[in-house]
Amino acid sequence: MSAADRTWARITKQAHAAYVIAKKDAVIYYLKPPVVSFGIIFPFFFYLAFAAGRNVPAQNMVPGVVAMALFFTASAVGPLITPWERQARTYERLVTSPASLWAIIIGDAAASALFGIALSLIPLTLGYALAGSVIVQPLNFCCGIVLGALAFSALGILIASRATDTPSEIMMLANLVRLPMIFISGVFVPLSGMPEWGRRVAPLSPLSYAADLIRIGMGGTGYFPPWLDVSALAAFACALMLFAHRLHRRAQRAG
Amino acid sequence: MEVETEPGAAIEAEGLTRYYGERPAVDHVTFSVRRGEIFGFLGPNGAGKSTTTRLLTGFLAPSEGSVRLAGIDMAKDPTAARELIGIVPEEANVYADLTVWQNVMLMAELHHVGRGRRTDRGAELLDLFGLGDRRRQKGRELSKGLRQRLMLCGALVSDPDILFLDEPTSGLDVASAHMIRDIVVRLNRQRAMTVFITTHNIEEAGNLCHRVGIIDRGRLVAIDTPQHLRSTVESRRSVEVRFEGATVLLGDLLDGLAAPEVVPLADGFRVYTAQPGPLAQEIATRASARGLHLAMLSTQAPSLEDVFLHITSQGLAPREEVAYVGG
Numbered sequence: 001m002s003a004a005d006r007t008w009a010r011i012t013k014q015a016h017a018a019y020v021i022a023k024k025d026a027v028i029y030y031l032k033p034p035v036v037s038f039g040i041i042f043p044f045f046f047y048l049a050f051a052a053g054r055n056v057p058a059q060n061m062v063p064g065v066v067a068m069a070l071f072f073t074a075s076a077v078g079p080l081i082t083p084w085e086r087q088a089r090t091y092e093r094l095v096t097s098p099a100s101l102w103a104i105i106i107g108d109a110a111a112s113a114l115f116g117i118a119l120s121l122i123p124l125t126l127g128y129a130l131a132g133s134v135i136v137q138p139l140n141f142c143c144g145i146v147l148g149a150l151a152f153s154a155l156g157i158l159i160a161s162r163a164t165d166t167p168s169e170i171m172m173l174a175n176l177v178r179l180p181m182i183f184i185s186g187v188f189v190p191l192s193g194m195p196e197w198g199r200r201v202a203p204l205s206p207l208s209y210a211a212d213l214i215r216i217g218m219g220g221t222g223y224f225p226p227w228l229d230v231s232a233l234a235a236f237a238c239a240l241m242l243f244a245h246r247l248h249r250r251a252q253r254a255g
Numbered sequence: 256m257e258v259e260t261e262p263g264a265a266i267e268a269e270g271l272t273r274y275y276g277e278r279p280a281v282d283h284v285t286f287s288v289r290r291g292e293i294f295g296f297l298g299p300n301g302a303g304k305s306t307t308t309r310l311l312t313g314f315l316a317p318s319e320g321s322v323r324l325a326g327i328d329m330a331k332d333p334t335a336a337r338e339l340i341g342i343v344p345e346e347a348n349v350y351a352d353l354t355v356w357q358n359v360m361l362m363a364e365l366h367h368v369g370r371g372r373r374t375d376r377g378a379e380l381l382d383l384f385g386l387g388d389r390r391r392q393k394g395r396e397l398s399k400g401l402r403q404r405l406m407l408c409g410a411l412v413s414d415p416d417i418l419f420l421d422e423p424t425s426g427l428d429v430a431s432a433h434m435i436r437d438i439v440v441r442l443n444r445q446r447a448m449t450v451f452i453t454t455h456n457i458e459e460a461g462n463l464c465h466r467v468g469i470i471d472r473g474r475l476v477a478i479d480t481p482q483h484l485r486s487t488v489e490s491r492r493s494v495e496v497r498f499e500g501a502t503v504l505l506g507d508l509l510d511g512l513a514a515p516e517v518v519p520l521a522d523g524f525r526v527y528t529a530q531p532g533p534l535a536q537e538i539a540t541r542a543s544a545r546g547l548h549l550a551m552l553s554t555q556a557p558s559l560e561d562v563f564l565h566i567t568s569q570g571l572a573p574r575e576e577v578a579y580v581g582g
Binding site: 010013014016017020021024027028088089090092093094095096097098099100252253 | 309312313314315316333334335337338340342344348349350351352353357361362364365366367406409
């Protein structure tokens with residue numbers, strides 16, 4: 001077997017391991033109460049609290065709800081999987097299996113991303129049924145959803161890298177990171193309508209680009225050009241995964 | 256203690272060291288486990304048994320030293336090394352939200368066992384461990400003993416070359432512990448599977464293992480077959496005496512005899528000595544002269560527990576240089 005064949009066989013095996021881990025996550029973690037409450041119920045009521053009593057146009061409201069649902073759901077499971085596994089004492093078996101650390105975190109991220117994508121369909125469907133919102137630029141919309149889900153799930157995996165077996169610690173940390181992000185990312189108010197300071201910090205958040213792409217996909221006006229949104233989301237997803245891998249490896253080495 | 260690894264061994268640990276802060280939990284440990292061997296790893300609490308196991312299985316990275324499994328360097332190719340092994344970690348658990356069957360299949364898939372093979376082997380193992388009729392039960396519904404059996408099914412479903420068991424029978428009921436020991440021995444004989452087992456149960460190690468290593472305060476202090484280890488501690492041979500219904504004054508009976516350590520029993524005593532034969536004769540003579548009726552008089556070789564206590568710092572016996580390599 002040539003070196004290239006061996007490398008390919010290794011990649012195939014690790015891709016399969018990532019698939020197995022994603023499947024396991026889907027079966028075990030998607031219906032855990034903290035995931036449901038922080039991933040689905042929380043963003044829904046959060047947006048209602050903002051929109052109630054304001055005359056927010058539907059074309060602004062629906063993309064914002066979709067983006068926020070995607071953000072919260074895709075980053076809801078990832079931070080909790082590792083501390084749950086540590087707490088349940090299943091983590092050591094996973095780490096000492098032939099699955100590499102990359103396979104483990106990609107599997108966790110894939111499960112989180114798919115969870116986010118699936119659940120973002122709920123506000124999308126409600127938006128169509130109640131406000132007549134439709135997708136007018138499918139490519140931009142899909143890029144916003146898929147790349148956004150990958151970037152948000154990578155953020156979740158990064159948050160999970162803290163070596164703890166106490167999920168509530170990670171939940172606090174996750175909300176400390178996520179809650180400020182929704183205020184600076186043009187979810188409630190389009191970036192063009194935000195104050196100067198808001199427009200300066202918005203590019204630091206991956207949610208800004210996802211919300212922008214989703215808004216463009218649903219017929220709204222974007223703040224950034226779509227190519228920049230796509231590039232920024234891809235860069236965030238890669239950078240966050242690399243950083244997450246590094247921190248997970250460090251936590252693992254520390255024991 | 257200087258030990259060399261053996262080329263071609265199933266497990267080779269060389270200068271294995273792990274620091275927690277400034278303190279070495281495992282301190283330059285070198286040993287090897289031969290292919291097809293059951294190797295017991297003993298030590299007091301906190302001696303470094305589990306840390307060593309975690310270093311050998313790649314869960315922890317060593318601060319210094321190296322681990323090779325069947326010649327594969329754990330640091331250079333951890334996934335290839337882990338494909339060879341099955342593990343039951345001490346503080347691990349099954350997935351509580353997965354069924355018995357899903358738990359076994361998960362480990363099989365992670366070890367790249369093909370669909371047909373994993374289905375057959377999974378069913379075979381569940382039957383072997385008495386879990387065949389529980390395959391739809393969730394992990395959370397199993398008792399500790401059944402969960403431990405399930406962990407073993409997960410570790411064995413890939414037919415590993417090397418099986419790591421960290422305290423596999425700790426806290427289990429007698430039936431589960433017996434079943435696990437029995438199957439481990441059977442698999443070792445039938446498939447020449449190498450088994451690395453850490454245990455507190457010294458009797459278990461003595462009966463199960465071809466060789467044992469003893470670790471104390473992070474350092475390997477002895478490694479040999481249980482029989483040879485026993486024979487190295489001549490001073491721990493003993494004479495055990497039991498009387499029929501009489502209260503015996505030990506001082507009176509043993510007065511003037513070279514008996515450095517006496518352990519009182521309910522109906523007699525045990526005397527440790529390097530020369531048990533002459534001492535037994537003398538005790539029998541004195542007992543007879545005092546009209547005492549002996550229920551039992553026997554000379555005994557040191558047990559592995561005696562060796563363990565003698566070697567490790569927690570032993571009550573006077574410490575002497577016993578660091579021993581053999582076999």
